[in-house]
Amino acid sequence: MFLHELTANGIREKVKNREVSCVEVVKELFRRIKQKEALIEAYIFLDEEGALSKASEIDDKLESGKEIGLLAGIPIAIKDNISTKNIYTTCASKILENYIPPYNAFVVKKLLQEDAIIIGKTNLDEFAMGSSTENSAFHITRNPWDTESVPGGSSGGSAAAVSADMAFMALGSDTGGSVRQPASFCGNVGFKPTYGRVSRYGLIAFASSLDQIGTLTKDVFDAAMLLQVISGHDALDSTCSALDVPNYLSDINCRDNVVRIGIPREFFREGLDSEIRNALMNALEIYKKNGAVVIDLSLPHCEYAIATYCIIATAEACSNLARYDGVRYGYRSRLDDDNIVDMYSRTRAEAFGDEVKRRILLGNYVLSAGYYEAYYLKASKVRNLIKNDFDEAFTKVDCIISPTCPTPAFKIGEKILDPLEMYLSDVYTNIANLVGIPGISIPCGFTTAGLPIGMQILGKHFEEKKILQIAKLFEQETDFHLQKPKLD
Amino acid sequence: MEYNIVIGLETHAELNTDTKLFCGCSTSFGSEPNTQTCPICLGLPGVLPVINRKAFDHTLKTALALNCEINDFVNFDRKNYYYPDLPKNYQISQNHFNVGNNGSVDIIVKGEKKRIGINNVHLEEDAGKLVHPEASDAGHSLIDFNRAGVPLVEIVTNPDLRSIDDVQGYMHTLRNILQYINVSDCKMQEGSLRFEASISLCRKGAKVFGNRVEIKNLNSMKAVMKVLAYEISRQKELLDKGAQIVMETRLWDEVDGVSRRMRTKEEAHDYRYFPEPDLVPILVDKKSIDRIRETIPELSAMRRQRFTSEYLISDYEAGILTESKPLADYFEECVKLTIVSPKELSNWIINDVLRVLNEKKSHIQDFTISPKMLVDLIEMKSEIGGSIAKEVFSEMSNTGKDASSIVREKNLTPLSNAEELNFIISKIIEDNPKAIEDYGKGKKSALSFLVGQTMKITKGKANPKILIDIFREKLENNL
Structure with a gap:
């Protein structure tokens, strides 16, 4: 087995036992990246020099017998909407093409404290708006399982990098499924924690009440390990929970919590690919064999989830993106304008992509005087109804299982001209963001065309640990997560 | 024609906290431009606000001092508009769930007590400051963000003010209260107290108010008085001619002493308010209200x-x-x-x-x-x-x-020493026979004259009470 094929925990063990040096790991990984990146284009920015220097720092630590962090020596990729001090953070947008943050996001600080090695910034749909990474202002990213297909999005770069063994783990962000959906498309484990479990400080906002930083990893244990590091209270994020972070790694193999599994019937209706349905049915059989009870559920308000999501996400987005005006940083229209309003308009017209503009327009519309009550306010109320559906459901079940996406990875260009069709890709995932609950996507099969299929497990607020255990059981019973794309 | 005047006033007072509303930057006045800034108050991508509890407490204190009902659920809203001094192009303010509502202030105008209704008291962040170069062809303006994020309490009256005297009385009383409860320095010259007025005129006896004109950017109480006087006569003149008052926002030009149209109602901003998702609602319980109430001194x-x-x-x-x-x-x-x-x-x-x-x-x-x-x-x-x-x-x-x-x-010990005084007094009696004579005729003011002369000579060091006694005694004996 090649070094780059190992899991993050595999690398961690090897580094800790001094079987390999961090510098060797980084060098090996960059060899792999140089081979495959031209084809996949997962990254926007690679920092080989920085990674090597951090690696030798950790090697020195090991050499001198100093204590090392939980992620010591693990090269990690960061989605390019998470602020990294002195490293470009572009949101895959022309408007931030040359923006270098003067501070680190909370999660980046945590990674560095635990001796992780940041190797680069990954591609995404501009400002995380999209489900295919085709909305990047710089380039598309290809799915390692089928390079004619999209890797999903918006964390498509992170998912593709992990899948192609060009990163051992990666951070993404999930506003409507942007971690889970690409994980499903690329055959990774994608975890979106509870809203408030991980600080958003430094995550460049798309929709503040839905955004959550998540993980993309090669298996469930790695997800638990990364989650352990990035979770916890941050005084700089008022919406971040002060609840203690449990130890996700201890008892990860415990099966006591795999008891009652809810199956929302609304998630298995029209629009669901039959191969995916079958994969899910097989997966449920595995759980049943291991003692779980499968319970039929109804989440009646979920049919409004996409509409609700579109209103709330775009309303927040139009306000969050108002600051990109060419005044203080980022792109400014080169034309000399006599008046500031023209400068604003031209800057934004030239530097935002179509999807971002579409959402800004929609968001401004739903917040306008005379429309606010009919759209934004009503959406907020429906959001509460959807939350109630879940509260009710979780009185009967311990987790809810569904497909992560209605289809496997689609072809590049297939949906880009049909935004509504594209939004449907998030139909099973964005509910977790509206409700704020945690969810994971794990590999649960392959289509006949050889594309990965993802299974989503949703749990109650702050029950990350339980979800990890339920996911881990499945992983132990199957080998889907061990499959690798043929990239040669 | 006779008109009734209807005025409402919005007051912004900078709270005297050490740090800004949502970050740890200093609020002190007069520093070098852009030295009191950080990623948060500059609105860099990815930052989040964290509420300054002291600023919140100050707002609560203000609302209590203005007899407001305190809301147990307080939340912030985003007020969206584009301006280069506003780093995020939205201001974190309050629209739906203010700190306090339905308060009142009693003012005294021409000896009479009058109650002015307070619509609401809320908390918001200040914007930065544009600095325009003196050369008109400079082709640029600069922005100082030191002020961006400084906490402001906004106090909005009902349209209860009926004259310029009312307005003066109200502003005076309000400033006095804010200073008394020590939430704001109210230093006009540093811009820590600013006003916006809205004014309408209607014919005496009319049942509905006239069209309202708003005037922004009034940086002193004097400016408020001037602009209102100007507006009253401008609107009177128009109404006398039978013209309509246009609903609009006007700006006060201090130099020319006139108000000018900024935008009409049609051009008015739609602020697209919505709840600020980056902050959590504040639940205000009775205990915290009592705690703050205790800090309010006798007004x-x-x-x-x-x-x-x-x-x-x-x-x-x-x-x-x-x-x-x-x-x-x-x-x-x-x-x-x-x-x-x-x-x-x-x-x-x-x-x-x-x-x-x-x-x-x-x-x-x-x-x-x-x-x-x-x-x-x-x-x-x-x-x-x-x-x-x-x-x-x-x-x-x-x-x-x-x-x-x-x-x-300075050797200013008084000359109460009788011996020394006796000597001076004898000399004064000798030198002023006319006064002695007058005193004899019963002219009591002569005594004051003599005392005055003595004070002059002693350069005020004599004790006038003692002097009077000595003079009286001597003069009575002489008679």
């Missing part, structure tokens, strides 16, 4: 009343003494320290202390003479005489030394 209106009844000074004097809390505290401190009558202390403070402070453009907080020192001086007065006391006072205010050391150093 000036109450204190003024108490001063007249407790210290037997006139309402006018009490009004001056309670104008500012530190001054009223100073007075009461003096009262506590002495048996000298409050009336006399009041005279000293109003006539002498305030005069010196005015001359020095200083505040009572920075005054060199402490209450104890002032009281010591006043207690010495019967001994050293009034004019020496005044001289000593002015020396004290210049040097900060206490009365007794000044008297000692």
Whole structure:
């Protein structure tokens, strides 16, 4: 087995036992990246020099017998909407093409404290708006399982990098499924924690009440390990929970919590690919064999989830993106304008992509005087109804299982001209963001065309640990997560 | 034609917290541009706000002092508009769930008490400041973000003000309250108190208000008075001609003394308010309301009343003494320290202390003479005489030394020594036969003249009371 094929925990063990040096790991990984990146284009920015220097720092630590962090020596990729001090953070947008943050996001600080090695910034749909990474202002990213297909999005770069063994783990962000959906498309484990479990400080906002930083990893244990590091209270994020972070790694193999599994019937209706349905049915059989009870559920308000999501996400987005005006940083229209309003308009017209503009327009519309009550306010109320559906459901079940996406990875260009069709890709995932609950996507099969299929497990607020255990059981019973794309 | 005037006022007061509303940057005034900034108040991508509890408490205190109902659920909203001094292109403010609603302020206008309704009290962040280069062809403006994120309390009245006098009375009372409860310095010259007015005129007897004109950017109470006077006459003139008042926002031009159209109702901003998702709602319980209420001191209106009844000074004097809390505290401190009558202390403070402070453009907080020192001086007065006391006072205010050391150093000990005085008095009697004669004829003013002459010669060092006694005795004996 090649070094780059190992899991993050595999690398961690090897580094800790001094079987390999961090510098060797980084060098090996960059060899792999140089081979495959031209084809996949997962990254926007690679920092080989920085990674090597951090690696030798950790090697020195090991050499001198100093204590090392939980992620010591693990090269990690960061989605390019998470602020990294002195490293470009572009949101895959022309408007931030040359923006270098003067501070680190909370999660980046945590990674560095635990001796992780940041190797680069990954591609995404501009400002995380999209489900295919085709909305990047710089380039598309290809799915390692089928390079004619999209890797999903918006964390498509992170998912593709992990899948192609060009990163051992990666951070993404999930506003409507942007971690889970690409994980499903690329055959990774994608975890979106509870809203408030991980600080958003430094995550460049798309929709503040839905955004959550998540993980993309090669298996469930790695997800638990990364989650352990990035979770916890941050005084700089008022919406971040002060609840203690449990130890996700201890008892990860415990099966006591795999008891009652809810199956929302609304998630298995029209629009669901039959191969995916079958994969899910097989997966449920595995759980049943291991003692779980499968319970039929109804989440009646979920049919409004996409509409609700579109209103709330775009309303927040139009306000969050108002600051990109060419005044203080980022792109400014080169034309000399006599008046500031023209400068604003031209800057934004030239530097935002179509999807971002579409959402800004929609968001401004739903917040306008005379429309606010009919759209934004009503959406907020429906959001509460959807939350109630879940509260009710979780009185009967311990987790809810569904497909992560209605289809496997689609072809590049297939949906880009049909935004509504594209939004449907998030139909099973964005509910977790509206409700704020945690969810994971794990590999649960392959289509006949050889594309990965993802299974989503949703749990109650702050029950990350339980979800990890339920996911881990499945992983132990199957080998889907061990499959690798043929990239040669 | 006769018109009724209807005015509403919005007041923005900078809260006197050490740090900004959502970050740890300093709020101090007058620093080099952009030295009090951080990623948060500059609105860099990815930052989040964290509420400054002290600013919130100050707002709560303000709402309580203005007799508001306090909302148990308080939340922030985003007010979306584009302006280069606004880093995020939205202002974090409050629209739906303010800190307080339905309050009131009692003002006194021309001797009559009037109650002005307070619609709401809320908390928001200030914007930065545009700096326009003097050269008109500079082709750029600069932005100073030091002020961006400074906490502001906004106080919105109901349209209850009916005259410029009402407005003046209200602004005065409001400033006084804000200073009394120590939430804002209200320094007009530093822009820590700013106003927006809305005004409409309607014919006397009309049942509906006329069209409203809003005037923004009023940076002093003087500007408010001027612009309202201007608007009243502008609108009167239009209405007299039978013209309509356009609903619009106008800007006050201080230099030309006119208001100018900024935008009409059609061009009005749609602020697209929605709840700020980056902050969590604040639940205000009775305990925290009580805790804040306890910190509110007796306000000036109450204190003024108490001063007249407790210290037997006139309402006018009490009004001056309670104008500012530190001054009223100073007075009461003096009262506590002495048996000298409050009336006399009041005279000293109003006539002498305030005069010196005015001359020095200083505040009572920075005054060199402490209450104890002032009281010591006043207690010495019967001994050293009034004019020496005044001289000593002015020396004290210049040097900060206490009365007794000044008297000692300058050898101002009064001439109460009878022998020395007898000599001077005999000489004065000798030199002024006319006055002696007048006194003999029963002209009592002659005595004052003689005392005055003596004071002149002794340079005020004689004790007038003693002088009168000696003169009387001598003159009576002579007769």
